[in-house]
Amino acid sequence: MVRNFYKISEENLYILLDRLGKEYKIVGPVKRDDAIFFEYVNDASELVLRYNGRSLLPIKKFFLPPREILFEYEIIDNDVVIRDKLEELQKSRTVIFGARACDITSLEILKKTFSKDFEDPYVLTRTRTTIIIGVMCEDVSPTCFCYQAGSGPVPKESFDIFLYRLGDHYLVQVGSEKGEEIVSSNADLFSKASPEDISKKDIMAEKLIEKMKKLDIPELQSLYSTLTSIYEATLWDEYAKKCLSCGKCNFACPTCYCFDIHDEVDLGLRYGARIREWDSCHFLSFTRVASGEVFRKDRSSRIKQRIYHKLVYSVNDIGITSCVGCGRCIEVCPASIDLREIIKRVMEERGI
């Protein structure tokens, strides 16, 4: 893997993004209602370069949109013409600027999930046509625990370039051939990084790690065997009484990928579209089959589904846990259910 280091000034970074904007659509952090969101921008000046922690919502929607048309069709007499929406997708080129380590790691999880026995062409095409320029967190958000999740504060892979702010300059870490290409074709904007600059990134990371270590929760991957032995524990019923089954945690999660598929048709029954839309394992309808049978009727079984998926099933399925420790589910939960507290309770159960 490429691991070269460079330096770029904040001024030149804006110039770089404007140059990239000629070839790519640019996505990055913008401020709305006092929160940070990732959105398409027309001009790099709209981007918020300096902010603490992570955005309110993850970058998942740029790879697995909340709602997307998979294909359209036209029914003509007794025949049908299918128009594949994938072709349009293959032409698009996007740069996501400012992604944090948690979100960058979530892409690794999405890529693994969508390329097991089959390849999901929509998600994988987007990962292949998107350039990731990440930026190290300035500080942690109140609910962050990426260190324990093993996803941050510095990402291991899945980025093309990762930036660390050093005052009014950025240390530039290259993570892929594509990233190296961007640097070499804009060489006038970059300078060499000194060993001293490079060493500063570790100090920055250490500062954030120290804050997260105070949370007193274990590495998430160490919970696997405990969780498999306490599936029937009463602690899940306690959380079932609090949970509203609203699905906000799923929709705010960078790695929750479950979806529903349905067709929408015009009133004349001539044109149709196959739609894929995010779904939630907290919804009663999630497991309902045509005969009416629902396989996760109890709320506790649905709460467990999400937590066990992240910390147990995901390990069996793709070899890694799929909670990146971004804490967004904690921030958005209307019932104040806190995954970090659940983890502590699980640790206590281990003693029983």
Place this chain on the structure above:
Amino acid sequence: MKNVYIPQKAVIENIREEAPDTRTFRIKLVSKTSKFHFLPGQFIELTVFGYGEAPFSISGKAVNNSFEITVREIGTVTRALFRKNIGDIIGIRGPFGRGWPLETLTGKNVLIIAGGLGLAPLRALIQHIIENRSSFGEVILLYGARTPQHILYKNEIPEWQDHIEVHLTVDKGDSTWRGKVGVVTVLLDDVRIDPQDTIALQCGPPIMMHFVSKKLKQLGFPDENIYLSLERLMKCGMGFCGKCTISGTYVCLRGPVFCYSEIRGFIEKIPEAGV
């Protein structure tokens, strides 16, 4: 990259009334170059354009690169399918999933237990067994239906009886019914089986499999000798959408047929396991 979400066009070649609200459709891919090869127990995703897509187990093969599915009219897609006629165009993806354990069955006695529409994926297996009859030991089918009218494949069962032993029961008889009345587990008392040398295969409503699993364990069947086909919401069929998982295992990829020893190992308990 191949777009695995796009269905292939297929044509309805034949429609047969099977039972109340239940029909068997013979389906053939339109493309002459596409070969349709499936294993008994696998399923397909069927599109009725204008309505949507739903999973159906393959109920049998037919001549000339076509296959059959047996469908109960119960949801949006099946209601639309029931309005279709011979010659109409539909969409097909698949086949998907893992079918009945053909290699494990070779040389063994086979006990097939089906309830209601659960006979559909087992009919595909029965056809395979009859075609390769010498590869299997004693083969017994125990089948329970709601009423005599609801018995599927009525015209074929007499032919099956030339090759395999068949026992039927209905939940509720009528004036013409002279056979057994009761749930399918009662038929287990009628047959002599050696649990160590017999593979039991079951498909039916969750409540049926719950009691059959219990009964088979009482009779001394080892976990490895019991197989079940599970019904879950297999929306995409490819291990993505997450709706069919049990304990994180994708029924669409690793099932729908599972060995009882796998199901017993699931941390998420399911009704079909009978425990």
